[in-house]
Amino acid sequence: MKRLPAEWESQDCIQLTWPHRGTDFAPVYERAVACFVNIAREISCRQKLIIACKNIQDVKCELGAVCNENISFVEVDTNDVWARDHGAITVLEDDKPVLYDFRFNGWGQKFPAEKDDKITAALYKHGIFKTGYTDFSHFVMEGGSIESDGEGVMLTTESCLLSKFRNPAMSKADIEAFLKETFSLKKVLWLSHGELAGDDTDGHIDTLARLVDNRTIAYVSCDDANDMHYTELQAMKQELEAFTTVDGTPYTLVPLPMTPPIFDEDGERIPATYANFLIMNDAVLLPVYNCETDKEAIQVLQSLFPAKTIVPIDCSVLILQHGSLHCVTMQYPKGVL
DSSP states (O other): EEOOOOTTTOOEEEEOOOOTSTTTTTHHHHHHHHHHHHHHHHHHTTTTTEEEEEHHHHHHHGGGGGTTTTTTEEOOOSSOOOOOHHHHHEETTTTTTEEEEEOOHHHHSOOOOOGGGGGHHHHHHHHHHOOEEEEEEEEEOOOEEEEESSSSSSEEEEEHHHTTTTTTTOOOOHHHHHHHHHHHHEEEEOOOOOOTTOOOOOOOGGEEEEETTTTTTEEOOOOOOTTTTTHHHHHHHHHHHOOOOSSSSSSSEEEEEOOOOOTTTTBBBBOOTTTTTEEEESEEEEEEOOOOHHHHHHHHHHHOTTHHHHHHHETTGGEEETTGGGGGEEEETTTTT
16 A cells, blocks of 8 residues: 655655755855755754755855754765755655655756766665665656645646656656556646746646645735736636545635746746745745745745744745755655654
């Protein structure tokens, strides 16, 4: 019996893959490190944290006083920092966690990924995980492309999983059959609409719509008809309204605010999204962007998770490389350590 747990289930640890000066964050390295230090602080004061990094001593120096007994380090060469997408997806087999190591090809061959694709295997060989391991390198998939309710429902996007640069020999029917068999799913909910300007992932679900319990979806909302996202996000909302839970009940939908347009130094709009939050055991880490919608996003998240502490973290530097907080983290459920 297999089950893909939901993010809100009890966790053993979180993974970060630390930036170095050979990553795409090199031009803003000090800002990127400061952001990672903030994330590491908020995780490690609450639960265990694994940091995969190119040089342990360098990272310990950058962490400074944040270093504590909850942090474990594994030295491994890396291309970049996006642990959500090169990290293992943990499946429960007969209630015991097993790491599924899918192939990571740089979001459809857009960026170098040969080092990041080996990180999960390196962590497993290091012995930090006390669990099973299955090589799924024949199938390309990133953790940011799927959401699970823990009860056999998966939420995903056609634009990502059906990309011709991921698994080109497989049709939608083939991929859905693979997902259902691999994760023992009862239902796959496919979004065919929804995208954010500047997104390199082909529409990862964790930038657009998130399951926050098995009956509620929080989604990025756009009510400004003059915004470039308006048509696609309105169409996405209509699709979400038609989705039902495993027992056929419509989901409760909770809108997340759209940030004001944020641009990089080249004048390109970048994908700031409040959907990219991380659910932890007792807290939710929420990316914020120093704009007027931050306060509203915090209030919405608190209403969704009344028993958890909402921790805003400035992620304005992360979106310069087209990702955010959830993208740089990967949670592992209870039993992996």
